Every structure is written in C-alpha cells, then in structure tokens.
Amino acid sequence: MAFDPLAPLRAHPGAGAILLDVDGTLAPIAPHPDLSEVPAATRATLERLVARCALVACVSGRAAADAARLVGVEGVVVVGNHGLELVRGGETAWADGVEPWLSAVRRVADELGPLAVEVGGWVEDKGATLTVHVREAPDPDAARALLEERALPVIAAQGLAWRWGRMALEARPPLDVDKGTAVRDLLAGCPAATCSLYAGDDLTDLDALRAVDVGIAVRSDETPPAVLEAAALVVEGPAALADLLAGLAVDSA
Numbered sequence: 472m473a474f475d476p477l478a479p480l481r482a483h484p485g486a487g488a489i490l491l492d493v494d495g496t497l498a499p500i501a502p503h504p505d506l507s508e509v510p511a512a513t514r515a516t517l518e519r520l521v522a523r524c525a526l527v528a529c530v531s532g533r534a535a536a537d538a539a540r541l542v543g544v545e546g547v548v549v550v551g552n553h554g555l556e557l558v559r560g561g562e563t564a565w566a567d568g569v570e571p572w573l574s575a576v577r578r579v580a581d582e583l584g585p586l587a588v589e590v591g592g593w594v595e596d597k598g599a600t601l602t603v604h605v606r607e608a609p610d611p612d613a614a615r616a617l618l619e620e621r622a623l624p625v626i627a628a629q630g631l632a633w634r635w636g637r638m639a640l641e642a643r644p645p646l647d648v649d650k651g652t653a654v655r656d657l658l659a660g661c662p663a664a665t666c667s668l669y670a671g672d673d674l675t676d677l678d679a680l681r682a683v684d685v686g687i688a689v690r691s692d693e694t695p696p697a698v699l700e701a702a703a704l705v706v707e708g709p710a711a712l713a714d715l716l717a718g719l720a721v722d723s724a
C-alpha cells in the first residue's frame with residue numbers, strides 16, 4: 472500500500488489539528504471575494520471534524536470576522552489577516568503590536584482608493600491590512616506595473632510592508648507575523664494535538680505548510696510551484712480537498 476502521510480490522523484482523530492486556508496482551499500476562487508462560498512457539504516464536514524478533532528482552524532487573509540462568516544461553522548477557530556487577528560468564541564482580538572498600525576493602514580487604504588479605480592481594481596480595507604485587487608482590471612499586468620510605480624511609495628511612506636498575492640497587492644504592518652506564526656501559536660495552545668495538517672493554495676500559505684506535520688497544496692491553474700513543492704500532498708482543487716477532509720471525518724475501515 473502507498474505511504475499515507477495522513478495515517479496517524481486517521482488512526483487518532485482526537486489528536487488531530489486541521490488547519491485550513493479559506494479562499495481557493497475551502498471556497499473555490501471567485502472573481503470577487505464577496506462571491507466566494509464554502510460549499511454546504513464542506514461546512515458539514517467541518518462540523519464533523521470539530522466534533523472529532525483536537526483543533527479545527529481556518530487561517531485566512533480575509534478580516535477574521537469576514538472569514539468566520541464565510542466558513543460559518545461553530546467551533547472552528549478563525550485567524551484573519553494572515554495571523555494578525557484571531558476570532559475565538561465570537562470575540563475578535565488583534566495580534567501583539569498590531570493596534571498602533573491601524574491608522575496607517577486606514578490612511579493608505581484611503582490614499583490608494585482612486586489609484587486602484589484608475590487601474591480597474593479596488594481596495595479592500597481589512598482593518599489590520601489592506602489589499603488592492605486587480606483581478607478584474609482590464610489589463611492586470613499594466614495594473615501591476617502602475618501599482619509598483621505609484622502605490623508602493625505610498626505604502627512605504629507609512630512604514631507598512633507589502634507583498635504581491637494572486638492578482639493582489641497587500642500592505643500590512645511590518646510585524647513578524649504570518650500564517651506560519653499563527654499556525655505555530657494555535658498548535659502551541661492545543662497540546663492535545665499531536666498530528667497537524669495544513670492545506671493552502673498560495674504563497675502566503677508557505678509558512679503554514681512548513682509549520683505542520685502534513686502540508687497539503689490545493690492546486691489550481693494559478694497555484695505557484697513553490698506551494699506544490701512545499702507540500703507533502705497535492706490535491707486537485709477545493710473539491711478534492713473536501714473529499715480528503717470528508718475521509719478524515721469518518722471512521723476508517
């Protein structure tokens with residue numbers, strides 16, 4: 472039989488920690504974040520996993536409350552803004568050091584609004600971070616070039632850090648917080664979890680993929696090669712990941 476990296480999790484689900492990106496991982500990529508949905512069957516699987524596993528958590532680039540709404544499953548711990556924000560039991564908290572940067576994020580979001588519109592994109596103000604989306608721009612490459620030239624200086628002037636995601640420029644406080652630190656904190660807070668998996672589809676998931684026992688890459692046309700290389704398993708899209716999770720939510724034969 473082929474080696475199954477998930478065998479320990481199947482054998483001892485109560486010692487399992489299941490950590491998941493949301494967009495492109497649980498929810499198929501949509502042309503606009505507002506159109507994303509976690510399929511009902513996936514939510515039902517997450518409910519079963521919450522009852523079964525030591526920890527089920529989602530770690531998203533969205534604002535935590537937005538990610539929690541999208542996932543919509545009670546008992547799932549939700550980390551938002553790539554680790555900068557945590558929702559547990561309905562309460563939202565900023566990670567250490569975030570609060571002093573909130574006004575700078577707001578200023579940059581306001582300042583980049585007109586430029587984003589000019590290139591055919593839009594700004595998503597997520598509180599602790601902001602994203603300039605160019606997926607809907609008529610020429611995403613030209614939009615990116617213009618943002619490189621005119622948005623990066625605005626971001627730098629406020630002391631914020633930036634990086635490119637998929638069809639999006641993200642600006643954030645210059646803190647040593649990422650999905651990997653978020654995953655390590657979650658695991659440290661859950662000593663019962665001795666076997667962990669993380670599934671993700673983008674470069675921002677790399678740190679998290681490396682912080683768990685079993686990293687799973689969710690492949691789409693846009694999945695960066697580095698994500699596939701960092702993972703122990705590769706699945707073909709959110710539907711295949713949903714099947715894999717469903718297999719963990721039932722007793723193995």
Ligand SMILES: [Mg+2]
Nearest residue numbers: 492494495672
């Ligand atoms: Mg994703």
